[in-house]
Amino acid sequence: MKKLTIGSIQKRKDALPLVMITAYDALFARLFSESADILLVGDSLNMSFGGNNDTLSATMDQMIYHTNAVCKGAPETFIITDMPFGSYTDEATALTNAIRVYRETSADAIKIEGGAEKAHLIKHLTLNGFAVCGHIGLLPQAVRAEGGYKVKGKNEHEALSLIADAQAIQQAGAFIIVIEGVKADVATRVAQSVSIPVIGIGAGNGVDGQVLVFSDMLGLYEPFVPKFVKQYMDGASAVKKSVSDYASEVQKRSFPDENYVY
Structure with a gap:
């Protein structure tokens, strides 16, 4: 499979859905690369690999280590790295840590959680040469602040807020958005409100692609199976x-x- 570029990814808007899956090491990255358009080195590794209850203690060193492994296993696949909790609290911190990702790995892009309130960070990074994937809806890095993992888009106010988030992120320069844990009809509206691809996870089928955590999708992670996860093997x-x-x-x-x- 020919490696996608940002341009070819954006051409998939309202076209052939994009296939994204998480990967944390060279072994699985190599196996996934035959079918996946994009590999996400997610901070979810802190839970499935690290045994933690949330993603919050993942570090830049961990993300860079795992990103390097994934890049080696799938050099011909587009790779996005999660920026972990605390690594983009302000423009200077975000830029310093994003520079580390690009200097120390071959990742093609980075991902940041947050909506309109993070748009200034995305703009600062894109102006400095970084490809940024946004992430709105349910934000795993905000789990403690919100008191758990809560589905978004349950009312019109939340729906309009999500649309505003997506549009702010697009205007800031993001080339793609992940939308997580959002009512399906609202996620569809969000996808229709922007001209960049929107990738869903627990957000229905009216978006421009899907992403799943591989250990969930392959039935490897036993402690908890989210409602939106289809297990393709036991x-x-x-x-x-x-x-x-x-x-x-x-x-x-x-x-x-x-x-x-x-």
Whole structure:
């Protein structure tokens, strides 16, 4: 698959939906690259890989480490890196950390959570040569401030606010937006209100593409399955069975047999 550019991504607006999936290492990035248009090195790795209850303790060092691994595994795939919590509190901090991402990895873009209130940061970054993906709706980095993960767009006020967020982000220079945890009809309105692609996660089918966390989509993460996640395989059971079979054969001395020795 030919690597997409910002231009070719934007041409997918109202066209063939974009396929985005998270990746945190070279192994899975290589496997996903055959089908995914975009790989997102999400700070969700703090939960699925790090065992934490939220994304907030992810650091720049962690994001850069995992981004480098993903870039090595999928050099021909467009890669976006999440800017972790606390890494873009003001223009100077955001620019310093964005420079680290570009200098220390081959990431094609960075992602920032927040709506109109973060537009000035996006504008500052885009004016300094960075490709920025916005993120509106349910914001995982705001989970403690909001007292949990809450669906957005439940009333007209919230719908208009989300539309204003998307338009402010577009005007600031973002080339694409992720919209998360938003009522499907409202997400559709948001997508129709801007001329850049809007990628949904838990936001229905009326947008310009979808993103899922790979460990959710492959059924590997057992503690919690969000309502919007379709599990395309029972990965946890498959892995457990394979490891159990291996353990059993080791204990019975049936592995390795003559087929697996020198």
